[in-house]
Amino acid sequence: MTLHGEWTSKKGPSRAENRDAGGLLQNNQMTLAVVVDASERGPHGAMFGRLWIKNLFIRATDFVEPNATALVQAMEHAHAMLRSAYPSEVAAYSALLLRHDLGTGWALGCGDCRVGKADSADSIDWLTPVHTVANMTGAPFTAEHAGMPERHTLTRSLKAKRFVSPDVTVVDLSSNQQWVLSTDGYWIEHLMTGTPRDELSDDASCLYLTATADHSCADTDCDNWQLISN
Known part of the structure; x- marks a missing residue:
């Protein structure tokens, strides 16, 4: 089954640049979707997120047996390629790897990006946990956590010091x-x-995957979308 991606991404008015990035890789074996949200901490967050996805996709195209173990290894390899050039960058990410031939897949999350299964635009079952100080005990993330300043501090993230x-x-x-x-x-x-989307302060990005669309598309204010299909 072929899934098509609808990528929407908009810079927050309080941000100097849009530091979100997304990508979709598809071949005969798999669908791999990735979203990255780089923090404001480092000077090159936008480039860091885009290059990490690019390096991850290069590695993923050589998967012999696509699965969660192979994907995490590819993520670690992509991280190793960037850690010396981008020592100050920190990012959250989520990924979805689907094996349509096996009828199974894997949702991966690090930080406060998420993967969900959608019944409609207003009904999403979020599958990945959230790693912030607001819910650091492991509790499901709620609207109460959303109002806490601590939710902006991640307890798990992609950063140069070590791969998590x-x-x-x-x-x-x-x-x-x-x-x-x-x-x-x-x-x-x-x-x-x-x-409302036009009143958001933060960068806001979403990748929607569906089999009903006839092609993938992007609505973004910068060059932060990668699509590979073969």
């Missing part, structure tokens, strides 16, 4: 084939708190 493995959740492909990958600016500030 993401949480991995096995997903079932037997029913719904609509998926969402989102940065916190979109799923927290827009969807959870109800802030």
Whole structure:
């Protein structure tokens, strides 16, 4: 089954640049979708996120047996290629790897980007946990956590010092084939708190995967989308 991606991404008015990035890689074996949200801490966050996805996709095209273990290893390799050039950058990310031939897949998350299964635009079952100080005890992330200043501090992230493995959740492909990958600016500030998109302060990005569209498309204010299909 071929899934098409609809990428939407907008810089927050309080931000100097849009530091979100997204990508979709598809071949005969798999669908791999990735979203990255680089923090304001380092000077080159936008480039860091885009290059990490690029390096990850280069590695992923050589997968002999696409699975969560191979993907995490590829993530670590992509991280190693960038750590010396971008020592100050920090990012959150989420990824979705689907094996349509096996009827299974894996949702991966590190930080406050998320993967969800969508019944509609207003009904999303978020599959990956959130790693912030606000819910550091492991509790499910709620609207109460969204209002805490501590939710902006990540307890797990992609950074130069060392590679931290993401949480991995096995997903079932037997029913719904609509998926969402989102940065916190979109799923927290827009969807959870109800802030209109044109009033969001943070960068807000969302990658929607569906089998009903006839092609992939991007609506973004910068060059932060990568699409590889073969």
